[in-house]
Amino acid sequence: MAGVWRCIWVVVVLMCVCLWGFTEAVGGAKSRPRPQRRPRKKPKFDPIDVTPPAQNIDIQQMGGTWFLLNSASKCSFLIQHGTKVEPTVITLTPSSPSDQTLSVSTKTRHNHQCWEILQVYHLTPTPGRLTLKGSRSELNTDIVIGETDYTSYAIMYYQKLGKITMKLYGRSVDNLSEPVLTKFEKLAEKQGLGLAYLFPFPTYSHCGSVDQDHIINCIPTC
Numbered sequence: 001m002a003g004v005w006r007c008i009w010v011v012v013v014l015m016c017v018c019l020w021g022f023t024e025a026v027g028g029a030k031s032r033p034r035p036q037r038r039p040r041k042k043p044k045f046d047p048i049d050v051t052p053p054a055q056n057i058d059i060q061q062m063g064g065t066w067f068l069l070n071s072a073s074k075c076s077f078l079i080q081h082g083t084k085v086e087p088t089v090i091t092l093t094p095s096s097p098s099d100q101t102l103s104v105s106t107k108t109r110h111n112h113q114c115w116e117i118l119q120v121y122h123l124t125p126t127p128g129r130l131t132l133k134g135s136r137s138e139l140n141t142d143i144v145i146g147e148t149d150y151t152s153y154a155i156m157y158y159q160k161l162g163k164i165t166m167k168l169y170g171r172s173v174d175n176l177s178e179p180v181l182t183k184f185e186k187l188a189e190k191q192g193l194g195l196a197y198l199f200p201f202p203t204y205s206h207c208g209s210v211d212q213d214h215i216i217n218c219i220p221t222c
Contacts, residue, residue: 062154066092068169072193074193074197103120166187
């Protein structure tokens with residue numbers, strides 16, 4: 001059981017607690033029943049619905065290595081531990097056109113140990129919009145590739161349960177221009193994510209290979 005909880009904690013750390021629920025991660029274990037509350041009214045629109053993807057996204061050009069440089073989020077874990085974030089790198093591998101998926105490998109460090117999470121994003125009919133499937137449809141994560149030039153930066157939006165997290169990725173850790181950083185800050189501010197909710201990530205000591213015991217397979221879901 002200790003090993004299961006260790007994996008859950010690593011997933012929470014890597015993916016941000018706002019995007020995960022502990023009960024779904026342990027296979028549906030439920031806590032003591034709570035009093036029923038009146039369900040919240042569904043918003044007229046989801047924030048991500050007014051965030052159009054970049055035009056004519058070529059998912060094949062998104063393939064390869066991307067370094068996480070900055071994140072904008074109201075995720076409670078980042079707010080409490082934002083100064084302790086670890087270097088994070090993702091590798092995107094587009095599938096064949098008939099498969100309509102994008103394989104994702106995320107590597108980072110937790111307690112001085114490198115970990116890797118394997119996931120699959122599903123392409124949607126709208127170019128630049130993807131879905132990370134949860135254990136139930138309401139737990140899906142909607143993803144939008146907001147802006148990219150394929151060669152230096154990408155700005156991506158992640159929404160789960162109505163909450164937005166934005167991430168700024170770079171092809172390398174040292175060639176990102178100041179105008180791109182400024183653009184990311186302004187786009188985040190439009191989502192209500194001002195400077196207090198920006199969390200820069202380290203640009204050094206990224207993980208390389210990860211041993212099999214520290215790979216978390218979230219395919220099809222986690």
